[in-house]
Amino acid sequence: MHPSIIPLLEAQGYKVDYCPKITELEVFEIISQYTGLIVRSKIFVGIDILKRAINLKFIARAGAGMDQIVEEEVRKRHISLINAPEGNRDAVAEHAIGMLLALFNKFNTADREVRNGVWLREENRGIELGGKTVGIIGYGNNGKAFSKRLTGFECEVLTFDILQKNFNDNNAKAVTMEEVFEKADIVSFHVPLTPITDKLANTEYFKKFKKNIWVINTSRGQVVVLKDLLDMIEVGKVNGACLDVLEIENLIKFKSSDLGTYTKLVNNPKVLLTPHVAGWTHESYQKINEVLAQKIEQLNIVD
Numbered sequence: 001m002h003p004s005i006i007p008l009l010e011a012q013g014y015k016v017d018y019c020p021k022i023t024e025l026e027v028f029e030i031i032s033q034y035t036g037l038i039v040r041s042k043i044f045v046g047i048d049i050l051k052r053a054i055n056l057k058f059i060a061r062a063g064a065g066m067d068q069i070v071e072e073e074v075r076k077r078h079i080s081l082i083n084a085p086e087g088n089r090d091a092v093a094e095h096a097i098g099m100l101l102a103l104f105n106k107f108n109t110a111d112r113e114v115r116n117g118v119w120l121r122e123e124n125r126g127i128e129l130g131g132k133t134v135g136i137i138g139y140g141n142n143g144k145a146f147s148k149r150l151t152g153f154e155c156e157v158l159t160f161d162i163l164q165k166n167f168n169d170n171n172a173k174a175v176t177m178e179e180v181f182e183k184a185d186i187v188s189f190h191v192p193l194t195p196i197t198d199k200l201a202n203t204e205y206f207k208k209f210k211k212n213i214w215v216i217n218t219s220r221g222q223v224v225v226l227k228d229l230l231d232m233i234e235v236g237k238v239n240g241a242c243l244d245v246l247e248i249e250n251l252i253k254f255k256s257s258d259l260g261t262y263t264k265l266v267n268n269p270k271v272l273l274t275p276h277v278a279g280w281t282h283e284s285y286q287k288i289n290e291v292l293a294q295k296i297e298q299l300n301i302v303d
Contacts, residue, residue, distance in 0.1 A: 001038065001062055002285045008293035013302035028052055035301060038062055038292065045069040050077060057301050060292045063088060063279065064142065065220060067193040082295045085141035087288030088279030093145035095278035096188060096218050099242035103214065103272045104129060129153045135184035136172065137200075138191035138219065139164055142279075146188060147171040158183060162196065181208040188216035189223050203228040206237055214239050218278040221245035227261050233270055240270040244278040 006016045014036065019026075027043060031053045038060045039045060045059060047070065056079050059069060064085035074081050102108060105126035113120060130153045136143045139161040147157045148171050157172040160180050167174045180187065187209070191197045201215070201224040215238055217224045226247050232238040246265075248258055265271055 001040070002289050004286055005038070005289040005293070008289055009296065012293070012297050031056070036060065036296065039068070041065070041068055043068070045074070047073055050074065050079075053077075053079070058082065058296060058299055060084075060296060062288050062292060064140075065192060067220065080299055082292065082299075084288045084291035084295070087291040088281070088284035089141040089145040091281040091284040092142045092190075092218050092278045093149050094281075095244065095274070096146050096216050096242070097149050099218075099244070099272050099274065100129060100186070100214070100216060103240050103242050103270075106269075108272055109269050129155065131155065132185040133158065133183045134186045134188060135160065135180035137161075137180070137187060137189050138197075139172065139174070140190065142218070143188075143190035144169070144171070146190060156183075182210050184209060184213060185211055186214045186216065189219045191219050191223060193220035193222055197223050199223075199225050201225060201229070203231060206232045209237070212237055212239050215241040215243075217242070218244045221247045221249060221276075226265060230261065230264050230268065233268065240272070242272045244274045245276050246273075249276060 001018065001020070003018075006018060009016050024043060027049060031037070031049055032055060034053070035055055036058045037045070037053070037056060040062045043049070045068065050056075050070070050073050056077075058080040059074060059082075061069065061081075061083040064083055066081070066083055069081065071081060106124045110124040113124070132153075133156040134147075134150055136147055136157060136159045139147075139159040143159060143161070147159065150157050151171050158175045158180050159172045160175060160177045164174070189201065191200070197220070199222065201217075203225075206213070206228065215224065215229065221243075224243070224247070229238060229241060233241065246262075248254060251262075254262065266273065
């Protein structure tokens, strides 16, 4: 957490213990003492922790994704659950735009070539983003921030969100998934990880697009099946991919089959990779605290 979280909460009357290096076992031992718990992605908040959290009134996720928290169990215990997607939405949107422009203009390969004394112009001819049709899957904070930036490139933006239907705003048009399949040049995922979105983008999904597409994933790695994505790149159905997240992000946990997919991924010039940092800017680091502090204050737990 950015250190500003401590004075922000102390100003509300909380005593704050900041423990960035705490282990799961240590959480088990002390959680019964606490009114609130703020987590990023290090700790899985499941039944084992919740059984011990006898005084817990709220859990705050410093970020957007709630997939490491068993939400149903939290709500059964009448514990308030909040997150802060507003804090990093601008960072994610800018990162997605940056990755897409870099991929379209072959920045990753062109930079490497020039540094090695190779000067190839035709081979590094770029593609313009302007005029492309972009399908945004998931139209929450991140999806909306991304669509806002796409309007500056005069893109047609189509959105599909299972929770938000029949709506339009100044930056995008809500459509059916069938229309996204029909018209999109680019598909960008901005969804939480749920049973519905887990392995959503697989071979069958990609084949439904009428055009050959570009793929962006700044949501959760498990949304896109990497082996299927690579297969679709190989046959030309997917032109290229911008991936800030992977199905497995801990290299130690790779099986031999996973390692093979990863090796193909990193050696493919049509794939641009970043280490799950789309929402991880200096500015968002502090904005997330401000959003959480405001939402915690609205809970009115401290007299």
